[in-house]
Amino acid sequence: MSNHFFVDPDIRKASTLPSSFYRDKKVFENMKEKIFLKSWQFVGDENLVKIAKSAHPFVLLDKYLTEPLVLTRDEEDQLHCLTNVCTHRANLVVLGSGKQKKLNCMYHGRRFDLKGNFEHMPEFKEAQDFPRECDHLKDFPLIQWGPLLFTGLQPSFDFNEVIDIMKERIGFLPMNEFKLDNSLSRDYLVQAHWALYCDNYLEGFHVPFVHEGLNQVLDYGSYKTEIYTYCNLQIGYTDDADEVFELPKDHIDYGKNVAAYYYWVFPNMMFNFYPWGLSINVVRPLSKERTKVSFISYVYDPQKLEKGAGQDLDKVEREDEFVVENVQKGILSSFYKAGRFSPSKEKGVHHFHRLLAEFMNH
Numbered sequence: 001m002s003n004h005f006f007v008d009p010d011i012r013k014a015s016t017l018p019s020s021f022y023r024d025k026k027v028f029e030n031m032k033e034k035i036f037l038k039s040w041q042f043v044g045d046e047n048l049v050k051i052a053k054s055a056h057p058f059v060l061l062d063k064y065l066t067e068p069l070v071l072t073r074d075e076e077d078q079l080h081c082l083t084n085v086c087t088h089r090a091n092l093v094v095l096g097s098g099k100q101k102k103l104n105c106m107y108h109g110r111r112f113d114l115k116g117n118f119e120h121m122p123e124f125k126e127a128q129d130f131p132r133e134c135d136h137l138k139d140f141p142l143i144q145w146g147p148l149l150f151t152g153l154q155p156s157f158d159f160n161e162v163i164d165i166m167k168e169r170i171g172f173l174p175m176n177e178f179k180l181d182n183s184l185s186r187d188y189l190v191q192a193h194w195a196l197y198c199d200n201y202l203e204g205f206h207v208p209f210v211h212e213g214l215n216q217v218l219d220y221g222s223y224k225t226e227i228y229t230y231c232n233l234q235i236g237y238t239d240d241a242d243e244v245f246e247l248p249k250d251h252i253d254y255g256k257n258v259a260a261y262y263y264w265v266f267p268n269m270m271f272n273f274y275p276w277g278l279s280i281n282v283v284r285p286l287s288k289e290r291t292k293v294s295f296i297s298y299v300y301d302p303q304k305l306e307k308g309a310g311q312d313l314d315k316v317e318r319e320d321e322f323v324v325e326n327v328q329k330g331i332l333s334s335f336y337k338a339g340r341f342s343p344s345k346e347k348g349v350h351h352f353h354r355l356l357a358e359f360m361n362h
Contacts, residue, residue: 003027005357011350015338017357022193022331027360028288035267035359036065038156042269042282042296043081045147045180048097049073053114055100057084057092060151063292064285067153069140070094072103074114081142081151082116087135103137112137146175147298148280156359162231162265169233169261170273172248177300178277184297184305186314190321192328194268194285195356197293200324201281202264202348204234210319217243217259217309225347230355232348236260236309243308245275259309264348266355274310276301289328293317 008014048056049071060067070084091107103112111120116137143150204223208215224235238259247254263271270281277300284292341350
């Protein structure tokens with residue numbers, strides 16, 4: 001089959017990506033290199049390495065990219081994101097979180113500083129042309145926004161530009177005061193392709209049909225989608241003036257009842273801002289028919305929890321899962337090839353499909 005994908009830039013003429021995009025195992029594997037290696041991913045927050053001379057190992061997109069990385073905070077209080085693979089024989093260097101003066105591989109004793117620089121290796125005195133550049137731990141770009149940390153393995157766009165777009169609407173919120181609440185955070189296993197999950201997120205078209213409770217809060221008629229290069233925004237307005245953002249007078253939406261700002265960042269991150277804080281959704285591929293979705297909650301105003309559009313998130317998620325898993329079954333049909341977009345309601349999905357085609361064809 002051809003791996004060239006086309007989505008017409010004119011949404012009025014465009015068809016969705018073909019069903020083969022979601023069904024083909026080779027396409028799914030190619031996404032690792034063509035999409036996820038070139039994107040940015042949420043890795044947690046600065047509290048994972050709270051003090052100087054500390055480290056925190058993690059695996060980026062485990063069971064898909066499965067890339068071992070380590071966050072470090074050096075003696076100068078600077079944060080780094082490094083490969084956690086020893087440059088000698090590929091052993092994992094850091095095995096647990098906590099204080100680390102140096103990064104020492106327990107296999108043969110190779111040592112690195114907290115910036116990833118090679119420092120020492122026993123029994124290598126006779127090695128020629130050693131150490132070389134490749135003997136240092138690779139340092140990956142790390143961007144911080146408030147307490148939040150993001151990295152990319154080979155990112156093809158500037159994540160700061162995405163942050164700047166989000167700041168246009170939510171820059172008035174004190175991101176540094178947002179606190180992780182593990183009691184509100186949870187993981188979901190969805191029996192569907194990861195992109196089908198994103199398709200569903202990227203339109204409010206289904207809200208009146210799928211989310212009875214949420215539909216009572218949001219004003220479907222004024223639901224709005226704004227498209228940017230590598231992200232888009234859905235704005236949820238409401239008639240209930242009690243459960244909305246208190247916007248400053250110079251805000252672009254001042255005077256409007258905004259219940260939620262839903263930001264999606266290519267390919268698999270969602271930033272859902274509510275008056276109580278932020279719910280980050282990270283969509284992690286496991287197989288072409290299985291996806292792990294993580295809800296990570298950062299609370300700013302706990303008094304506003306369980307109110308407005310930001311309430312019953314678990315219920316809304318279960319409703320979405322039910323639909324997406326049924327779409328997964330339908331996408332396997334021999335008689336479904338592709339669909340059409342609603343020009344008024346599916347701009348976000350069209351944008352997503354255009355980006356997927358662009359990255360996969362590159």
